Amino acid sequence: MVISPEGEITDVNRATEVVTGYPRDKLIGTHFSEYFTDPRKARQAYLQVLREGHVRDYPLEIRHRDGKVTPVFYNASVYHDAKGDIAGVFAAARDITRRRDAEQELRKNEKRLKALLAEVAAKNEELDSFVYRVSHDLKSPIVTIDGFVGALREDFGDVLSEGGEKYLKYISDAARKMELLINDLLALSRIGRVTRKKTEFPFARLVKDALKALQPQIKARGIVVNIQEDLPVIYGERMRLARAVDNLLTNAIKYIGKENPSPRIDVGVEEQDGQKVFFVRDNGIGIEKRDFDKIFQVFHRLPSAKKQVGEGTGVGLTIVKRIIEHHGGKIWLISEPGKGSTFYFTLKNKEA
Structure with a gap:
């Protein structure tokens, strides 16, 4: 569509005839804004073109003579005569019905x-x-x-x-x-229903407190426990995070294997993609990959492990997952049968 500086249509293409429902001879000489559902908004867009030289993706709606409305993005720019004065406006409308x-x-x-x-x-x-x-x-x-x-x-x-x-x-x-x-x-x-006060405290303290309570089992199995030095301070609900750490260590002890000649558990933290990732690693019986997600489900226990680890409640790792997620983190594991398991988890940092 070509429009004069006064807003009158001076030329149209076939697409304009189709979208408005009017033939070329009926369109030429009329004011372009008559064919939009909101003429005032259309005129504002036109004034913007005259003022700024162009307009891009201006949302308007064209009304067909039978009442059908087509949403469009209106694009227009001015053109000049030999003297450099504005001679008119080239305008085009892109149908955005599908997008809308x-x-x-x-x-x-x-x-x-x-x-x-x-x-x-x-x-x-x-x-x-x-x-x-x-x-x-x-x-x-x-x-x-x-x-x-x-x-x-x-x-x-x-x-x-x-x-x-x-x-x-x-x-x-x-x-x-x-x-x-x-x-x-x-x-x-x-968890999640009752929220407790969050504080900052050393992660190492949680680990040492949990290990102290688990000393009888650790000594009975002859397990060597290694705690990484310089563990960071963490932020969260202390009692719940203590429960999560205790459950992870209890799980590691339980799945260390009765016939393991040199049982070992490592606790530490490493950087992954700029984020602190905590881990509890054991060299126990390991877990099949197909069971990675199942072990976090309530009451799920690995059938192959019952003879080696005895009975449990089947809720421990579910609690760990819920606590970690409650703190804005995530938990996952890497394991292989006969080669032990490493449970990784993240925690959300304290907001500044």
Whole structure:
């Protein structure tokens, strides 16, 4: 389309006829702004062209004579006569219907996704709350069972047969295992639902405190533990991060292997892509790659490892993952059967 300095159409191409629904002879001599849904906005764009010399991708809508509206990007520039004065404007409109439809569909999908995420978050919160209530309610009968086992031993221990004592031990061990499981489930349900104060503290302190509590198992297995020097200060909820470190070290001890001639655990930090990455490494039985994601799932335990490591709650690594993610980090591992495992994790830095 060619437009005079006054805004009248002086020439058009076939595309202009198609998009407006008017033939060339009906368009020439009319004001160009008449063919837009917002004539005032169209005139503002034209004034901008005259003032600045051009306009790029100015959003407008062309109205067809039958009422159909076509969204376009309006591009225009001035041209001059022999004296250097503005003789008129060359204008072109690019149909952006597909782009607009795609953007609208994207916005709809984003809205649906947000709604689904909100629904999932609500369901997760509801599930966490349910787990918390059930776990809390189960603690009372477990304490009662354990109490009666103690009373039976105290009052009737001298008349209990060897078989009777054996059965009491089964009951006591089962109650203790159930208590550990309930405590783990309670801890899992609280992460993200109950937020504690975040502080700065030495990562090395967490590691040493955890190792101190695990000394009996470490000595019993003859494990050599190496802690990297100059470990950094970290920021987060101290008790929860202590739980994560303790669970990772407990897992390393558990999967070190009963027949390992030189069991070893290394704890440290390294730089990866400019980020501090913490690790707990063992030279234990290792894990198949297909099980890398599964081991972070609740109650998942490797069938091949049960004979070597015994029973557990199956919640420990799930808790670790939830704690790390709660702190804005991520956790992953590298492992190979018979060659040990290295668990890596990151933590979000303290905001300045």
